[in-house]
Amino acid sequence: MLTVAGLKEALGDGNINMIGVWGMAGVGKSTLVREVAKKVKEEKLFDEVAIAIVKQSPDLKKLQVEIAEKLDLKFDKESLSGRADLLRERLTKDKNKKILVILDDIWEKLDLDEIGVPSKGCKVVVTSRDRDILSTWMGTDKVFELQVLPKEEAWSLFEKFSGDSLKDSNLRSRAIEVSTACAGLEELYVGNSFTQWEVEGLNNERASLAELKHLSQLTTLEVHIPDANMLPKDLALKLKLNTSFQLESGIKMLLNGIEDLCLDELKGVESIIYELDTKGFQQLKHLHVQNNVEIKYIIDLRGLVIDYIVFPALEIFSLKNMNNLEEICHGQLPLTSFRNLRIVKVEHCEKLKFVFSSSIAKGLSQLQELEIRECSIMGAIVLKEEAGVEDRDMILLPQLRHLVLHRLPKLMSFLSTQKSVINDAGEIIPECDLDFHMPILLDQVVFPNLETLELSYIDSEEILQNQHQSRSSFKLTNIQTKSRFQNLRSLKVEGSGSLKYLLSSSTARVMEQLKYLSIKDCKVMEEILLTEDLGEEEEIIPMVLFPRLIDLELIDLPVLKRFCIGIQGITVSKELKEMNSEEISLTTMQPLFNEEPKVWYNSRKLSVSECESITEVVAGEGGEGNEVITFSQLTYLKLDCLPNLTSFCSRSYSFEFPSLEEVIVSKCPEMKIFCHGILSTPKLERVQATKEDEWHWKVDLNTTVRTLALEGQTMIPLCNSSSE
Structure with a gap:
């Protein structure tokens, strides 16, 4: 409890x-x-x-x-x-x-x-x-x-809120009866003798239907409600319908005008349209279907021609644990069906091959959120099914702001092409080339207002189509290319076993609104941005990538070499507030960025972990030894499992950390001193060898690190990744 x-x-x-x-x-x-x-x-x-x-x-x-x-x-x-x-x-x-x-x-x-x-x-x-x-x-x-209170606790709470009124012995005995009876009520029968229900919210003494919301154990209800206006707007009644005879005229009449519908463990139904409502749920706004092993199609139109729109008012559509679901719609729907969809969520639908046909997807002008999770054979989100439609035709989702694709092991691309076919196992595969790889997001799919993109545990060699390839293949204009991700604020990629780079540098240039970038568990990623040969028409000019980036997270990227290789004049956001680099084995002794790491100077939090080859955090090559480097915003610094780290910087730079309050130095056996120059940390009064360890302090940061090294506190040689 x-x-x-x-x-x-x-x-x-x-x-x-x-x-x-x-x-x-x-x-x-x-x-x-x-x-x-x-x-x-x-x-x-x-x-x-x-x-x-x-x-x-x-x-x-x-x-x-x-x-x-x-x-x-x-x-x-x-x-x-x-x-x-x-x-x-x-x-x-x-x-x-x-x-x-x-x-x-x-x-x-x-x-x-x-x-x-x-x-x-x-x-x-x-x-x-x-x-x-x-x-x-x-x-x-x-x-x-939070469950229903046991009898004793229910009375204690009732007594607490009732105050002095329960001092009357007669009233007290009646109050005990009320508190014990109502909370655990399982059956309630109210017939025609209570036809004068009060409308919710009026200060009268007769019973209100809103009281039903407090009977959390109620399983049987028989009640006569002559006026539907008396029903509270947020009252939800869950009905258990196990056999087909229960779906006859009475229930079907209710379903015909319903706005919110949750179907949980429904039995005896293989298709929702026609078996539950022959008119296409004209009033339904929210549909949630879950925990079903029988439904094969939400809509089954085999051999049927309909002249009305299906789900014209539907705004939220959720499917979860639908183990036998093969298609959302089997057959040809009127093109404006689903036209008001705002949110679509699909999870654990093991036989679902795709979510929408391209003809329906083109009408989803109101779609704002799309989340697809853990569908083991899904090969595409949108299936291009119409004959005579060229692959270069565009799918535009103008209002989509949030896109999550998670654990879709067979996903080839967001949009299948006409070169793809569905095999006997239901998987979407290339027709002529089994080794053919497509980007997850082709250039024909455009999300001009996308703000959040999360891709995790999807095996693809490329996320976004290379912009220069797209120019020759699909003839996109610069405006079309820029509009794809111009409003993206958050990009998260995790668990890719084939991805060698995240983005092309030309694509990154248009992501001017990006604030959060997280890349985790990408075992073969060598660089974040892929450099390209610039065309003759493109002038080489200094540029700032991700100018609004405030949070950068790079974790478990064992072969990462650089953020971006080979581009001169590129810098990364000076607004960066937090950088977290963990489990990165740098293959060179150079810093992660081409430039001197001034990108870090505005960071509030800096964590460097599991970087086996790194010998210093700030590069000590070049520059004047008397230079003063200030990390003005840094409050937290973690150096963990860096077996070759000798110091924060090998040169005699002076370092100022005016805001630094917390330092963790753990599993850095070669680190005997923090830095070799003048060091200022006015707010720092403690250093920890682990997050859970008690703090240590001796005069200043350099002396403390030296003392920890002498005591063996920083000399734990094994790290989790290397010991596995």
Whole structure:
């Protein structure tokens, strides 16, 4: 049973950033998190706590204002992104302050980055009625279930909120009966004798249907409701329909006008359209289908010709654990079906070969979020099925802002070409060349407003089509090329076993809005940006790549040589606030970047780990020995498992770290001194040999590192990667 103490304990765990609390309506999620907020403030576990209520249709600007008010933050910007930047800075700028953000009553995935709540830098608690929303779509580190209170605890809570009114012995006995009966109620029969229900929200004494939301154990309900306007708008009733006779006229009539529908473990149905609604669900806005082993098609139109649009109002479409699903639509749909889709999420559909046909995809002008996860034979997201359509024809998704492709081992490309066929096993393969490799995102697929792109555990040699190849193959204009990723803010790539480079440098040039770049577990990646021979029409000019980049993460890239090889005059963002480089075995003794690493000087956090060949962090070649180098924003420095590191810099540069507060030097057996020049660290008073280790301090940083080396604290030779 989740308690205030249990949640407080999780909040104190340094390895947990986001906690989820889920449970049925009325079980007490909001009460619990507010009690926790009160306790952690009283006990000074957190310096500040901000609570915002999300609800079913969240207003992101209103949420920003709610959080900001709790933090005494005033917005001087009106745009959503401008406010998000201010809020993010407020939540992360003071490393000494512990801040807790509570987002109550989440109904669907909430983009915290869009609001301005960072994944690091503060603790976040989110509550929802749906566990899947928390664990899968919000990415919580730990999820708690809040269940119905046992009899004793229910009475204790009832008594606490009732106050002195329970001193009356007669009232007290009746109150005990009420508190024990209602919370565990399993059956409720209310017939025609209660036809005068109160409308929710009126201050009258008759019963309101809103009370049903608090009966979390209710399994049987018989009630007469003469006026549908009395139904609360957020009341959800889950019906168990196991056999086909239960789907006769009464239920089908309800489904015909329904707006929100969740089908969980539905039996006896192979296709939703026609078996559940012959009119194509004209009113349905939200459809979630999960945990089914029988449904083969959401829509089966074999041999049928229809003259109406299917799912014309559908906005959110989610499929999960559909083990027998082969196609979403089998047959030809009217082209404007699905025209209002905003969010599509597909997970664990083991027989699904593709998501949409190209004819339907061309009509998805409102699509904003697309997440496809763990579909073992999916070969393409969009299948080009029409005869006579050339491969160069473009698929435009003008409103798509969020794209996630995760663990799709057979994925060849986002869009299959006419040279691809589906084999007997349902896999999409090249027709004539089994060794043919396509980029994941061909140039015919255009996302002019894409902000977030996440690709993980997809085996492809190329993510984005090389821009210079595309010019000859598809004749794209410069405007078309630039519009593909001009608004991209976050790019994450993980778990690719074939990717040797991330992007071409020409493609990187158009990503002027990129703020977050993360690359992990790419075993053969040699460089981040692939250099190209510039055409005669292109002038070689100095340029800054990713001018707005603030967070760079490079982890487990064992053969990475450089960020970008061979380009003169290129620099990387001077706005970089955090760089994390782990498990990189540099093949040269040169720095990761061509330039002197001034790119790091504005970093707030610098972590260098598992780099077997690196001997120094700041290159000691060239330059004047009396140069002063200042890391003005750096607060955290970690040097871990660097077996050949001798010092931060081998030359006699002077280093200033005016903001540095935390240093970890671990498993660096050759490091006997931090640096050889003058060193200034006015705020630093401790050094740790591990994150969990007690701190050490002797006069200054150089003396402390020297002492740790003499005591053997930095001389742990084995690292996890090398010992595996």
